[in-house]
Amino acid sequence: MKLAIIQYNAGNISSVESGLKRLGASAIFTNDPEEIIAADKIIFPGVGAAGVAMDYLKERKLDEVIKQCRQPFLGICLGMQLLCKFSSENNTTCLGIFNEQVKKFPVNLKVPQMGWNNIYNLQHPLFKNVEEDEYVYFVHSYYVEKSLHTIATANYGIEYSVALQKDNFYAVQFHPEKSGKTGEKILKNFIEL
Amino acid sequence: MPLTKRIIPCLDVKNGRTVKGINFEQIRDAGDAVELASVYAEQGADELVFLDISATDEKRKTLLQLVTKVAAVINIPFTVGGGISSVDDVRVLLNAGADKISINTAAIKNPELISDIAKVFGTQCTVLAVDAKFENDSWKVFANGGRVATSLDVFEWIRQAIDLGAGEILLTSINHDGTKSGFANELIQQVESFSTVPVIASGGAGNMQHFADVFAAGADAALAASLFHYKEINIPDLKLFLKNQGVQVRL
Numbered sequence: 001m002k003l004a005i006i007q008y009n010a011g012n013i014s015s016v017e018s019g020l021k022r023l024g025a026s027a028i029f030t031n032d033p034e035e036i037i038a039a040d041k042i043i044f045p046g047v048g049a050a051g052v053a054m055d056y057l058k059e060r061k062l063d064e065v066i067k068q069c070r071q072p073f074l075g076i077c078l079g080m081q082l083l084c085k086f087s088s089e090n091n092t093t094c095l096g097i098f099n100e101q102v103k104k105f106p107v108n109l110k111v112p113q114m115g116w117n118n119i120y121n122l123q124h125p126l127f128k129n130v131e132e133d134e135y136v137y138f139v140h141s142y143y144v145e146k147s148l149h150t151i152a153t154a155n156y157g158i159e160y161s162v163a164l165q166k167d168n169f170y171a172v173q174f175h176p177e178k179s180g181k182t183g184e185k186i187l188k189n190f191i192e193l
Numbered sequence: 194m195p196l197t198k199r200i201i202p203c204l205d206v207k208n209g210r211t212v213k214g215i216n217f218e219q220i221r222d223a224g225d226a227v228e229l230a231s232v233y234a235e236q237g238a239d240e241l242v243f244l245d246i247s248a249t250d251e252k253r254k255t256l257l258q259l260v261t262k263v264a265a266v267i268n269i270p271f272t273v274g275g276g277i278s279s280v281d282d283v284r285v286l287l288n289a290g291a292d293k294i295s296i297n298t299a300a301i302k303n304p305e306l307i308s309d310i311a312k313v314f315g316t317q318c319t320v321l322a323v324d325a326k327f328e329n330d331s332w333k334v335f336a337n338g339g340r341v342a343t344s345l346d347v348f349e350w351i352r353q354a355i356d357l358g359a360g361e362i363l364l365t366s367i368n369h370d371g372t373k374s375g376f377a378n379e380l381i382q383q384v385e386s387f388s389t390v391p392v393i394a395s396g397g398a399g400n401m402q403h404f405a406d407v408f409a410a411g412a413d414a415a416l417a418a419s420l421f422h423y424k425e426i427n428i429p430d431l432k433l434f435l436k437n438q439g440v441q442v443r444l
Contacts, residue, residue: 014290018265048315112317112360114391115196115413116239116443135197135443137270139292139317156196178270178292180234180443 003027003191004039006066006079008046008056016045016076019177023184025191033065041071041191046078050102050142051090053082066095072193073169080164080171081142089142097169098149100161102142109157112141117154119162119174124151126163126170128189136162136179136186144173197443198435199239199414200404200428201393202421204229206259206275207246227262233421234267236428239443241267242295242363242393242416245275246338257289264290272320274363280309287314295320295363298336301343301350304357311358316390321359323347325380326367332380339367348383355390362388363416365395373399376407376415385411401426401434408440 007029057063075083087102118133143160152163164171176183245256274295311319324339325347332347366377376397391413398417432442
């Protein structure tokens with residue numbers, strides 16, 4: 001199986017690769033459209049800001065490439081937010097795979113949400129063998145509202161989507177590669193989809 | 194639900210190899226620091242902090258190798274600190290697999306470093322370490338590993354750092370460090386009263402109740418080193434204790 005991690009100019013993305021390696025899977029980093037399209041599965045990680053990340057994707061026409069993907073595609077953290085329609089971070093028009101909006105957490109909370117929170121209403125094989133209310137690791141200041149595509153929920157002052165799914169597109173707000181054994185189960189489930 | 198309170202073992206790394214403050218011969222070099230890190234991750238540590246105490250370029254290369262190895266092995270977040278003084282230092286460590294970096298003395302000398310790092314990599318990976326000492330009725334900031342006094346007031350400094358983009362505060366009380374008499378709960382409480390970012394309490398842990406006390410004071414996370422290294426407390430026991438005390442922890 002060919003796993004591709006979309007490479008772009010955003011923070012620590014090698015941790016996703018390390019996470020896959022620990023599961024015995026290997027992946028290539030690439031920003032080459034042909035390699036991305038040819039992969040069996042694609043992971044779209046991300047730490048950074050929405051505006052800069054979208055600019056980078058557009059410059060390389062990766063925005064169009066991502067929209068064409070028909071294989072299982074997993075957005076992680078900022079990767080999830082970029083798959084949505086619009087982010088209030090830098091007022092950025094995103095990829096629009098999901099119709100949802102990305103909003104900033106209410107200011108009475110510590111932002112970024114940084115740490116371990118429980119996830120619930122797990123509604124997809126992506127969460128096979130994961131119990132309700134297991135803990136995963138989050139680092140984010142913006143969140144995706146709940147919607148028809150929500151397949152997992154968390155609460156940080158507000159209930160919001162921690163995972164989305166539509167057709168071949170999956171997205172998680174937390175970092176499975178940093179979420180201990182629970183995260184490993186979720187990455188493994190994606191590999192085995 | 195609020196976030197869980199985090200338990201963070203700290204590994205002091207010297208010259209990229211030696212784990213400071215540990216008598217155990219078997220965990221003396223960097224290879225075994227990796228082993229220790231993975232044991233802690235396995236036991237349920239929520240995060241790890243590596244503090245490097247070395248200066249030369251040659252020694253920093255060994256730190257990089259350590260970061261790379263740790264990143265390959267552990268599946269929880271980790272922070273690297275010690276001697277970081279530029280955006281380039283940060284880039285290299287993040288590329289090697291660190292999730293966050295902590296800065297201390299370099300930020301005291303040049304506060305703009307905080308905003309420079311936060312702008313490029315985000316506030317979420319910009320940790321400000323503050324060594325605080327209570328002297329003459331006030332909390333002052335100390336630099337150079339707690340050896341050099343500054344004129345900075347701890348609370349003013351933390352406020353300024355948060356404004357500049359610090360995403361987390363690692364706050365060590367020099368008065369409490371090594372005493373095993375409990376964390377600086379009042380200090381933590383005062384900082385938590387205004388901090389808009391998470392605060393990690395450090396210095397003074399001696400027993401499990403001390404962790405419960407500092408979490409009651411508002412700390413988001415608590416850090417300890419020798420207590421875990423010497424196996425005086427093991428993490429699963431500590432977390433169970435905290436849970437029974439009504440503290441939300443990840444089991």
